[in-house]
Amino acid sequence: MRRKIIAGNWKMYKSPAETREFGEELKQLYKTPPKDYEICIFPTYLCIDSLVESWKGLEGFHVGAQNCHWANMGAYTGEISAAMLVDVQADHVLIGHSERRQYQKETHQELQAKVMAALGFDLQVVYCCGEMLDDRQADKHFDVVTRQLDEVLGKLHPRALPNLIVAYEPVWAIGTGVTATPAQAQEMHAFIRRHLKKILGSKAERTPILYGGSVKQNNALSLFSMGDIDGALIGGASLQAGDFWAIAQAMSQALS
């Protein structure tokens, strides 16, 4: 069976104090750590430490960063390296989120270098891909995602696979309240899985593929019931511990 993952992307929300509060609240909600899936929260860099502290020693609870630089160190004002993330005990990193592609104009070449840097430090990479609304309307969504996979992951060695997670996040579904239907998401996830196997070999069958884009308590179960959806990358609905927990419960339900 593939690993299942429920992840929260906090974007530019929450202070260290609010982060600690969330960490404690979520611990309270879990009487015992989840056995059949993992949890990962991606707070701002400033709050990684607070969450790591709060969850110290808890199995299945992970903390990640929303980005990293491709260099290990250097004259890059305002940047943070993969080495530094490991130092503060983050174990995951998001690469290629559509907001960074859009606002920071991250290119495929940069993303590829970031993925390599993160893998070099044994981080779990959550590589985000997904088409814009125009692409889907023009029936180009498979082409766009193919390019995003080829140009960034195409040169990876298959031995990197245990550290790779893919998140399919159609841009038109992020923060809009519009979710891809379970059928639309499943269709793309199955496509991504086939394509990953083509470029990285048969072991890519085991690569978790998460869905992201307006995942909420009321749509999580129908998404998680799809054969190729291995979890979620949740934005807005990950900010409250109760909401996040409720979505995670849907994963337990889908697996039972």
Ligand code: PGA
């Ligand atoms: P959303 O964000 O759940 O608020 O749509 C998802 C994401 O950007 O990862």
